[in-house]
Amino acid sequence: MKYISTRGYEGKFTAQEAIIKGIAPDGGLFVPESIPLLTDDDIEQMKTMQFCEISARVLSKYLDDFSESELLGYTREAYSEEKWGENPIPLVQLNSYNEREYILELWHGPTCAFKDVALQLLPHLMTASMKKTGESKKICILTATSGDTGKAALEGFKDLPGTEIIVFYPTGGVSEAQKLQMITTTGDNTHVVAVNGCFDDAQTGVKKIFSDSAFNDELNAGGIKLSSANSINWGRLAPQIAYYVYAYVELLRTEKIAKGEAINIVVPTGNFGNILAAWFAKQMGIPVRKLICASNKNKVLCDFFSSGKYDRNREFFKTTSPSMDILISSNLERLLFEITDGDFKQVSEWMRELNTEGVYKVDEKTLKKMQMLFVGGFADDTGVTKTILDVYDRTDNVVDTHTAVGFNIYNRYHSRSGDETKTVFASTASPFKFSPAVMDAIRGEGFSEGKSNDEIIKALSDESGLEIPAAIKDLSSKPVLHKDVIDKEQMQEKVRSILLG
Ligand SMILES: *Cc1c(COP(=O)(O)O)cnc(C)c1O
Numbered sequence: 001m002k003y004i005s006t007r008g009y010e011g012k013f014t015a016q017e018a019i020i021k022g023i024a025p026d027g028g029l030f031v032p033e034s035i036p037l038l039t040d041d042d043i044e045q046m047k048t049m050q051f052c053e054i055s056a057r058v059l060s061k062y063l064d065d066f067s068e069s070e071l072l073g074y075t076r077e078a079y080s081e082e083k084w085g086e087n088p089i090p091l092v093q094l095n096s097y098n099e100r101e102y103i104l105e106l107w108h109g110p111t112c113a114f115k116d117v118a119l120q121l122l123p124h125l126m127t128a129s130m131k132k133t134g135e136s137k138k139i140c141i142l143t144a145t146s147g148d149t150g151k152a153a154l155e156g157f158k159d160l161p162g163t164e165i166i167v168f169y170p171t172g173g174v175s176e177a178q179k180l181q182m183i184t185t186t187g188d189n190t191h192v193v194a195v196n197g198c199f200d201d202a203q204t205g206v207k208k209i210f211s212d213s214a215f216n217d218e219l220n221a222g223g224i225k226l227s228s229a230n231s232i233n234w235g236r237l238a239p240q241i242a243y244y245v246y247a248y249v250e251l252l253r254t255e256k257i258a259k260g261e262a263i264n265i266v267v268p269t270g271n272f273g274n275i276l277a278a279w280f281a282k283q284m285g286i287p288v289r290k291l292i293c294a295s296n297k298n299k300v301l302c303d304f305f306s307s308g309k310y311d312r313n314r315e316f317f318k319t320t321s322p323s324m325d326i327l328i329s330s331n332l333e334r335l336l337f338e339i340t341d342g343d344f345k346q347v348s349e350w351m352r353e354l355n356t357e358g359v360y361k362v363d364e365k366t367l368k369k370m371q372m373l374f375v376g377g378f379a380d381d382t383g384v385t386k387t388i389l390d391v392y393d394r395t396d397n398v399v400d401t402h403t404a405v406g407f408n409i410y411n412r413y414h415s416r417s418g419d420e421t422k423t424v425f426a427s428t429a430s431p432f433k434f435s436p437a438v439m440d441a442i443r444g445e446g447f448s449e450g451k452s453n454d455e456i457i458k459a460l461s462d463e464s465g466l467e468i469p470a471a472i473k474d475l476s477s478k479p480v481l482h483k484d485v486i487d488k489e490q491m492q493e494k495v496r497s498i499l500l501g
Helices: 015-021 040-046 051-062 068-078 115-132 148-157 176-183 199-211 213-221 234-253 273-283 300-307 332-339 344-356 364-373 381-395 401-417 431-443 453-464 488-500
Strands: 003-005 030-032 091-095 098-105 138-144 163-170 190-196 224-228 263-268 288-295 309-311 359-361 374-378 423-427 485-487
Touching: 003 015, 015 115, 015 224, 015 234, 030 234, 030 332, 040 051, 040 234, 051 068, 051 234, 068 115, 091 234, 091 381, 098 234, 115 138, 115 148, 115 163, 115 234, 138 148, 138 199, 138 488, 148 163, 148 176, 148 190, 163 176, 163 199, 163 488, 176 431, 176 453, 190 199, 190 488, 199 213, 199 224, 199 488, 213 224, 213 488, 234 263, 234 273, 234 423, 263 273, 263 401, 273 288, 273 332, 288 300, 288 364, 288 401, 300 309, 300 364, 300 374, 332 344, 332 364, 344 359, 364 374, 374 401, 381 401, 381 431, 401 423, 401 431, 431 453, 485 488
Parallel strands: 098 423, 138 163, 138 224, 163 190, 190 485, 263 288, 263 423, 288 374
Antiparallel strands: 003 030, 091 098, 309 359
C-alpha cells in the first residue's frame, strides 16, 4: 500500500517513508491510496483476540511494509500490562439497565489521555521505519500541543536512542496538571518550551518549520531530520483506528449487538484526528450510523458541519476542555480529500484559502455527503459542568471535561432524533487530569478555589472511589526541569539552538 498527499504531490511513499516524513513534501497530509477492508474472517478471529492483537491486524492492512508479527511485537510492548493494566482499553457499559451507552476508556496509559494509545506505539513504528529505510540521521520529533499530545509524546520518545523530542505548548492554554506533567519530564532527549500565544500559534509555528526547506536542509546537513508526532502523522492516526474496531468487536463478542448492527460513535474533537480514525474504521467495514463530532465553545467544526463554511476568523476561547481549544482542525483535510474522491486540486485550493483568508466553503454536494454521517454540536463550559454532574448522578461515572462535551452533544442529539442506536463514547482523558473543573461540577462552583492541586485530586478520589493514577500523583513535588518561555517568532531559532547548538 502506498501513501499519497492530499494536495496531489506526484510521488508515492511507502508507509515507512510516510511515518518518517510526517507531512508530505507539498505540505499536504499523507493518506493511503485506498482503504483496506476488514473481512468477515478478520472480525470472527478478532472476537478471540486481545487489543494488541486486533491493533496489529488492523495496522497490518495499512502498514504493509511491516509483517503482522512484527507489528504484534510492537503493540505487545506498547500496550503492556505494566503500562496499561490488565485491560488496556476497557469498554464499559454505562448503566446496567440501559444497553444503549458504552464508554470506551482510552486513558489507562502512562499519561492518562487517549493520545497514549498512538504515542506509545509510534516510537516503535518510527525507529523501525528508520532502520528499514536505512535512515541514519537522528530523528527530531517536533510537536505543538494543546496539552495532552505533548506529555504523551514525551513519554513515548523519552530516552529513545536516535531521537530528540521538542514540545511547544501555549502559555496558559493548558491545564495546570498538563503543564506540570510536561515540565517535570525527565530524559536526556526531551525539550519542553512554552510559547506565548494559543495552540494555533504553536501549531502554525511548527508547520512553518516543517515547510521551510532551507531550514530543513540546514538540519539535514547537521545530521538531523524533523518528524512529527501530531495527528498529522499517519503513524499517529492509524493506531487509533484499531480501538474503534476493538469497540465494535467487543460489543459483538458480548452479544450487545448483532453482526452488522450499526453503532454510533461520539468523539470530543479538536484536531479532528480521533474522529477521523473512527471514519476510517467505518470505511474498513465497521457499521456506523452516526459519527457525533462534539466541540467545545471553539465550535468551528460544529459550524462547518451545519453550513459547509470553515471559518477560523473568530474569537478564540479558553475552556475547561483545553485539549479541544483549536480553531484549525488539521485532519479535516484528510476527510475532505476522501469525501471529494481525491480531488486534490479542490482540497489544495480550500487549504490555500484557509491559510490566506482563514476561511473556505465547500460545495453543496460535499456538505450533503458529510451531513449524512456527521452530527456536529457544541457545548460551553456551563453545559459541560451540568453534564459532568448529570452523568455522575445518572450512572455513577465521573467523566472528564472533554468526554463530557461528547455526552452533552449526544444527549441533545438523542432526545432530538430518538435514535436508539447503541452508542460508543470515546472517553479521552482521566478525570484526574482536569480535577478542578470536574470537582467544581460535582461539588459546586468554587469548590476548588484556594485548594492545591493535590487536595483537589484527593477529593476527587474520595468522591469517586477511583484510585489516583501514578502519572498524576505527587506531580507538584517533582522538580521542574523545563523553564523556557519564548515568543512564536522565536520557535525556529529555538529548534536550531537545541539541535545544532
Ligand atoms: C487531543 C484531545 C482531544 C481532541 O482529539 P483530536 O484528535 O485532536 O480531535 C480530546 N480530548 C482530549 C482529552 C485530548 O487530549
